[in-house]
Amino acid sequence: MPLLSTSGARALPVVRVRGGQAETADDWLAAEEPLEIRLMWGDRVQRLAVTMRTPGHDADLAVGFLVGEGVIRSPEDVLDAFHAPIQGGQTDPNIVAVRLASGVTFDAGRLERHVYTTSSCGVCGKASLEAVGVITGAPLAPGPRLTPEAIHAMPALLREAQDVFEQTGGLHAAALFSVSGGGASCDLLRVREDVGRHNAVDKLVGSYFASGETVPPQAVVLVSGRASFELAQKALVAGISVLAAVGAPSSLAADLAREHGMTLLGFVRDGRFNVYAGAERLDLSASGDR
Structure with missing residues (x-):
């Protein structure tokens, strides 16, 4: 029987092969x-x-x-x-x-x-x-003012907080950040992991509503994968004005963001990012990010 560790990961026996040499060991897998x-x-x-x-x-x-x-x-x-x-x-x-x-x-x-x-x-x-596409929500708040420095710092903070990913390498994550210092710095408020990227966002948003709170309107959500239409819509309904993704956005996600005044960032990694919608929330005056 496989060993059950935490609810988020399980240990299973595997055969590891390196350079033609095989050995048996336990490997941690994301629970599903x-x-x-x-x-x-x-x-x-x-x-x-x-x-x-x-x-x-x-x-x-x-x-x-x-x-x-x-x-x-x-x-x-x-x-x-x-x-x-x-x-x-x-x-x-x-x-x-x-x-x-x-x-x-x-x-x-x-x-x-x-x-x-x-x-x-x-x-x-x-x-x-x-x-599909009929759920919106209240008009978005103005949202935070952002600098490239704050955005560049987010992926590393998210990665450090991914406890189960550290064990398994097999989970998506969604994190909420506050922005301070006129948009120059950020702080990680909350992170949720799941084998499904949509579930990670649902867990993040639900954690606020289930405890009697709403998602802070001046916050930024960063997802560890791509930004699909569904994730953009979930952010929109939750009142999130800035959605950032480590991966690429879809065309429909960009259309939705532009239609509703959301800021959508993609490829937020390795000191770079692309702006697909809502560039007015970014302060690029002292930056080479264009």
């Missing part, structure tokens, strides 16, 4: 297990989706998922989020139920998804194409 998300309001219970995720911060993931779907619009919309009870007083670690406050309204039909989605899935479980 299914999570069923249920929604409770009034006397109704609806099963929304089953997503593959890295165990940990499951309530945050479920709440963040519902924020991204436009069901939860403020922290007051959430009464509770918990692992579902089973027999003998135990709870099911792979089922999370989110209980909504009375008076919360939403279009239940729009939430219809296939029963299973993958950990890399964003809109791929939608019941119809019309359900």
Whole structure:
């Protein structure tokens, strides 16, 4: 049987081959297990989706998922989020139920998804194409003023905070940064990891709403992979005005950012980045970044 370490990583026996020499050793792999998300309001219970995720911060993931779907619009919309009870007083670690406050309204039909989605899935479980791209949110706040120096510092801070990635090399991450000193410096506020990049963002956003807070409007989100349309939309709904990615953005992500006044940065690594939307938030007056 494989050894179970933390909820985010598992040790498995492997055969390592170097230069024709083989040896047996334990290797750490990112944990991946299914999570069923249920929604409770009034006397109704609806099963929304089953997503593959890295165990940990499951309530945050479920709440963040519902924020991204436009069901939860403020922290007051959430009464509770918990692992579902089973027999003998135990709870099911792979089922999370989110209980909504009375008076919360939403279009239940729009939430219809296939029963299973993958950990890399964003809109791929939608019941119809019309359900894609219709979730927005309140107009974005002006957001922070940024310098290249602050942006360049973010990837290293994110990498240092990726505990499970350090073990496994197999997890995505999303981090929230505050900016100070007129945009010249940054501080890491919070980071979440998951085998799915969409899940990492949901966990990050959900961690605020689940604790009765909203995402700080002057913050920057950095994701460890590429910036897809789905990630840009999740950031938009959460009120995040600056989305940065270590990898490339998609054309649809750039279109969405431009349409809603979001700043979108790509290839934020190795002392460089590209600006795909919202360059007005950047102070490049004393920099060679053009």
